Amino acid sequence: xxxxxxxxxxxxxxxxxxxxxxxxxxxxxxxxxxxxxxxxxxxxxxxxxxxxxxxxxxxxxxxxxxxxxxxxxxxxxxxxxxxxxxxxxxxxxxxxxxxxxxxxxxxxxxxxxxxxxxxxxxxxxxxxxxxxxxxxxxxxxxxxxxxxxxxxxxxxxxxxxxxxxxxxxxxxxxxxxxxxxxxxxxxxxxxxxxxxxxxxxxxxxxxxxxxxxxxxxxxxxxxxxxxxxxxxxxxxxxxx
Numbered sequence: 001x002x003x004x005x006x007x008x009x010x011x012x013x014x015x016x017x018x019x020x021x022x023x024x025x026x027x028x029x030x031x032x033x034x035x036x037x038x039x040x041x042x043x044x045x046x047x048x049x050x051x052x053x054x055x056x057x058x059x060x061x062x063x064x065x066x067x068x069x070x071x072x073x074x075x076x077x078x079x080x081x082x083x084x085x086x087x088x089x090x091x092x093x094x095x096x097x098x099x100x101x102x103x104x105x106x107x108x109x110x111x112x113x114x115x116x117x118x119x120x121x122x123x124x125x126x127x128x129x130x131x132x133x134x135x136x137x138x139x140x141x142x143x144x145x146x147x148x149x150x151x152x153x154x155x156x157x158x159x160x161x162x163x164x165x166x167x168x169x170x171x172x173x174x175x176x177x178x179x180x181x182x183x184x185x186x187x188x189x190x191x192x193x194x195x196x197x198x199x200x201x202x203x204x205x206x207x208x209x210x211x212x213x214x215x216x217x218x219x220x221x222x223x224x225x226x227x228x229x230x231x232x233x234x235x236x237x238x239x240x
Contacts, residue, residue, distance in 0.1 A: 086113060087125075087157050088160075089162060090162070091105065091127065096132040109160070112236075131144045159211040164203055190238070
């Protein structure tokens with residue numbers, strides 16, 4: 001009986017020594033300690049468990065993907081449904097013109113041009129650069145001027161300008177040959193068709209001009225000649 005107890009004691013001592021040696025090896029990096037009990041993965045078995053596991057570890061990624069897909073879908077829809085214009089007309093006056101008037105001007109001038117972009121209809125967009133000439137509106141006037149300069153420099157299909165005396169002089173100060181020929185004074189028919197805004201009236205004495213393209217940065221645009229020819233049709237149609 002005593003011999004058996006001694007054997008058990010020796011076994012326990014040997015096991016304790018073995019455990020101690022393994023612990024030292026783990027501490028020194030000679031032996032892999034393995035994952036902690038808290039790190040041992042619990043493999044989900046049921047569909048509900050798998051779904052919960054997926055959401056817990058990848059929920060943020062899933063939400064991000066859904067949001068990105070929704071934003072992309074909205075952008076694609078907007079691009080597909082966005083109105084495509086054949087020409088643009090710049091309305092640059094020192095008296096404020098309500099944006100409601102833009103549509104009337106666009107509709108009226110569209111009768112003189114052909115469909116350029118192939119969407120089956122001829123249409124025009126009016127870029128409203130009107131402002132109220134007052135001392136307190138100098139900041140807004142500066143903003144309009146910046147917008148106008150960007151159009152002049154980069155919009156090849158914005159060759160028609162509607163101006164008043166003040167703004168016509170400003171444009172000619174930029175360049176004496178900015179327009180192709182003399183401006184045309186807009187007549188009563190134009191006002192009858194375009195002066196329909198609810199709260200504002202079109203300023204009197206408006207003029208319309210067509211930009212020259214020779215010697216400008218727009219001259220290198222592959223479609224500028226088409227834009228110019230259609231713009232000249234507007235001038236000719238109004239000068240009947």
